[in-house]
Amino acid sequence: MPQKYIFFDIDNTLFPTSQFLVRADENAINAMISRGLACCFDDAMERLRKIQEKKGSNYSKHFDLLVKETNGRRDLKIVAAGIIAYHNTKNAMAPYPEVLGVLMRLHDKGHKLYIATEGIEIKQWDKLIRLGLDMYFDKVYVAKQKNRAFYEHIMKREKVVGKECVMIGDRPDKDTWPAMLAGMYTIRVKRGKYEKESARGKAHKEIYDLRNLPEIIEKL
Amino acid sequence: MPQKYIFFDIDNTLFPTSQFLVRADENAINAMISRGLACCFDDAMERLRKIQEKKGSNYSKHFDLLVKETNGRRDLKIVAAGIIAYHNTKNAMAPYPEVLGVLMRLHDKGHKLYIATEGIEIKQWDKLIRLGLDMYFDKVYVAKQKNRAFYEHIMKREKVVGKECVMIGDRPDKDTWPAMLAGMYTIRVKRGKYEKESARGKAHKEIYDLRNLPEIIEKL
The missing domain is CATH 3.40.50.1000 (HAD superfamily/HAD-like)
Known part of the structure; x- marks a missing residue:
């Protein structure tokens, strides 16, 4: 041949990729709730989905918008916790x-x-x-x-x-x-x-x- | 009281912080060499120092410049390897x-x-x-x-x-x-x-x- x-x-x-992105978002949501995101897990996931659909996947401020929309104000502690959890999920990436x-x-x-x-x-x-x-x-x-x-x-x-x-x-x-x-x-x-x-x-x-x-x- | x-x-x-930043740079340099940075470890560290001094610590393209200067061309494979190693070092941060x-x-x-x-x-x-x-x-x-x-x-x-x-x-x-x-x-x-x-x-x-x-x- x-x-x-x-x-x-x-x-x-x-x-x-699709599976991984869901897992990364889930880990991020849990971390944000632990730092004060005023929302239950399912509602937060749904809100994040809507933001992602509206802003597209290469927009970098999804979590900022989620926090602002949910808590009514900017809170970088919560955003940072989400970003860390999201990126840490990357260490579990496998083919x-x-x-x-x-x-x-x-x-x-x-x-x-x-x-x-x-x-x-x-x-x-x-x-x-x-x-x-x-x-x-x-x-x-x-x-x-x-x-x-x-x-x-x-x-x-x-x-x-x-x-x-x-x-x-x-x-x-x-x-x-x-x-x-x-x-x-x-x-x-x-x-x-x-x-x-x-x-x-x-x-x-x-x-x-x-x-x-x-x-x-x-x-x- | x-x-x-x-x-x-x-x-x-x-x-x-000072210790940590050195360790993160060292890990990044090793990863970049493994992906083709055409330079020995000590020379790479010295070049990176000079770039950092010139561009300041909040500039985000230190590794891009190092690769371009060392290999004579842009190579995002090498840059990405450096960034991953740098960020993975963060998982070992401790007070x-x-x-x-x-x-x-x-x-x-x-x-x-x-x-x-x-x-x-x-x-x-x-x-x-x-x-x-x-x-x-x-x-x-x-x-x-x-x-x-x-x-x-x-x-x-x-x-x-x-x-x-x-x-x-x-x-x-x-x-x-x-x-x-x-x-x-x-x-x-x-x-x-x-x-x-x-x-x-x-x-x-x-x-x-x-x-x-x-x-x-x-x-x-």
Whole structure:
């Protein structure tokens, strides 16, 4: 089997991002209640959700707004307690259980492994390093927006053509559909926040975890 | 003995800030070298010192500059590794060994305990909470600049007069001298970065750690 160029998304592909974000928020809410957030756990979680929806995930003052809205005034003691608990949750970050073994097997078979992800570059590096995965990848590509041009740009930079490439991700709109348009073979992992999204025809193959990835790639 | 209003600085008074910052930088440098910083440990530490002196301690891109200067290009993998190691060091933050016992004894004797510190409010809260000390204090005052007016402001807010107050800190220029001008009794702790600073006449009393603080205050 010829060498392949295998591109992975990070969030909900290598790492249970959706689960982790909920756990981090829960830990933060508990810490804020211990320092005086005047609210029960369930109400606080609901308020935080609404703030996150309204302000977007890259806004940095979610906890400040929650405290102000709940206690009627700014209180940096409570905010700091939330931020500490949120960041401490990061120390418990781990990849999906099969990921390390799968990456090692693909690497040993001589494939080249890459990250192709969307977001803020330093935040994506932060995840890869905390997950202990950064050493497995030949290169990391981070786009502000993942579209067909991004995948074409990567192939040009790596001097490869679509049929040598496999893109693996959880989102039809960001991972598999634009990569397919760029000529790559695409595999959708149905897990995380977008697992239920219907996307008929938007990936060559659908799987539920990465366990059989080496065998799937073997047969291409 | 009458109730006293006792004000503490944080850095190098309750917590070995200077020591901690060196340890955090050392851990960050090691992590950055492991991810490709093209430099030996000692050279990297010296370069980082120079960048910190030039840019000041509240500048947030020290590691970015170090990587760029050393490797000749931007590399966010290395920067992220440094930031993670720096922040993980925070999980090992602890107060000076005698601090918890002394605060408990002062509290049990009926004194009111406060923080009077300079810096960025959320950062000072972050330290107090990580140190497990935030619960001991009746109130926390954070100034952009500690001067006589700041101490006068605190006394006005707490409705107390100078002779009821004790200010404890490591810096003559920020802690003991302006507090003395405002009429407080002042105690200088000679430790940390400023321990050797000569400051004759700038505090009513000098000590080397807080162990005997309850007895000293008993006699006032």
